[in-house]
Amino acid sequence: MDTHPNDYIKPELMACCGAREIKDFDVVIVGTGFPTMSANIAKHTHAKNASMMQESGVYDARPARPALSVGDPCLNPGAAMIGGLVEVMGLFLQRGWVDVGFLSGSQVDRYGNINTTVIGDYARPASRLPGSGGANPIGALAKKVLIIALHDRRSLAERVDFITTPGYIDGPGTREGWGLPPGTGPEVIITNKAVLRFDSQTKLAYLATYHPGTSVDEVRRLTPWDLEVADDVHETEPPTAEELRVIREVLDPYRMIRIYEKRGYV
């Protein structure tokens, strides 16, 4: 059997990119969609001892159907612990127990700052978005943060319209200056075209790998700032046969992940 079947869809590849960032025994705080899918792929492949929590108050849920929100009824029966926001965001996240946070944003910039508050001027918004929810504290306090974004010149920005969630804010030293925990911050931006990582000196996102079917030139063209390219830039490893089996047979037999194609993740 081919070790990397080529019949995958882009959201499956992105979910696998997320999964590969999760290590065994990691404690992961997840939202619905990509984060849950990625964490579950990791749990069923290389990170069997990783554990998950939802900000609504749930630790180690065992849902019998895919959860459609972080408050979904299916997260209740079978969980190891249920409290509320003070437990998950306070006892676990603020206390420093969460290894990986997983976020998406309407707008993400080159320092990994995320906007989920407003497009345009705050006082007279062109589009009013939901707000922070749990994103700001997760971006501030999880040891590493994975970001999912669409790769186009609207969703990526040199500077977001509103910093809802801190990435590296204004660059090196800014997080530390505000007293955020040392060593925290965004690790990757996973888009439908590429995986961007952050330079340890400048804290700027650079191109690490480009997905099959695109190129360094195309990715740079779709990025609204002058994107640096890694010396060892290469093609993203496609999903393995085992990863695809887990997604299609175990986690998502009804292929709900296809809704992300409709949302532009192609």
Added chain:
Amino acid sequence: MTMQEAIACHVHDGDFLFIGGYICRPPFGAIHEIIRQNKKDLTITRSNAADDFDLLIGAGCVKRFISTFISLGLYGLARCYRRSVEKGIPHRIEVEEYTNLSLPMMLMAGAMGMPFVPVKDMVGTDLLKVKSFMGENKYKMIDSPFDGKPTLLVPALVPDVGIIHVQQADDRGNAQIWGIGGDCKWGANAAQKVIVSCERIVSRETIGKDPSRTIVPDFKVAAVVEEPFGAHPGYAPGFYDVDFSFGYLYQQASNTVEGFQAFLDEWVFGIRDRTEYIQHYIQRFGYAQFKQLQAKFDYSFPVSYAY
């Protein structure tokens, strides 16, 4: 007490309300009654608001919203909230923005009688740059008196009334929940008084068989209302599932001002109480759909408190 009496007696124009829920156990029966009684100029709060807060905003009951987030979940952005903030329809509400860490901590501080609480989030972001009706009291940045490090302080919140929906309570208000908590426990305990809506009223003896589940004691409770199906279209663990098709119906209705008004006329103004609401639901969608929402039973092992 009926919900009509509870809201008439205990919720007044201009009040500051904590309204619990997190898709899990939103007190929709109380929210509909607040709209029916045309309460005005309310300040409302809770972490992660949804269709219930959108409904109050669209109905014109809200002046101020202490917010972390509001959306229709699976069904996207909150339509009435957007119309209010972007276009001033029916009027522009004032929004003070926090997060799902800071707001629950502010409610916890209120519940514990603390004046403020330090939190580790929000710093370095534009959430510190925007201040609304709380002005300079939205937060204070200080150097910690202990180690000199920059520290963010946020104020305690003490709502006039906390409104929660729970699985069961006794007739004096000892209120018990199980399942996802959100900020329900802290928000209710922060309030000056609590309105408890519940799926069922049980005896004091039943409460006493498993008292660790109680989140609010009776001495804080001003009113207890038995409202089966009171969290619909949200859910109550062990009672009924979330109603996704109703969520879609609300999204479609709230897409336009006219559609939203028709929704209010049908589901709020055209209905007297929760019993009529259930009857209308069954008439409209059939008993099979109503029955399909009802939870299966999968009991936990009984616990013993005996010595």
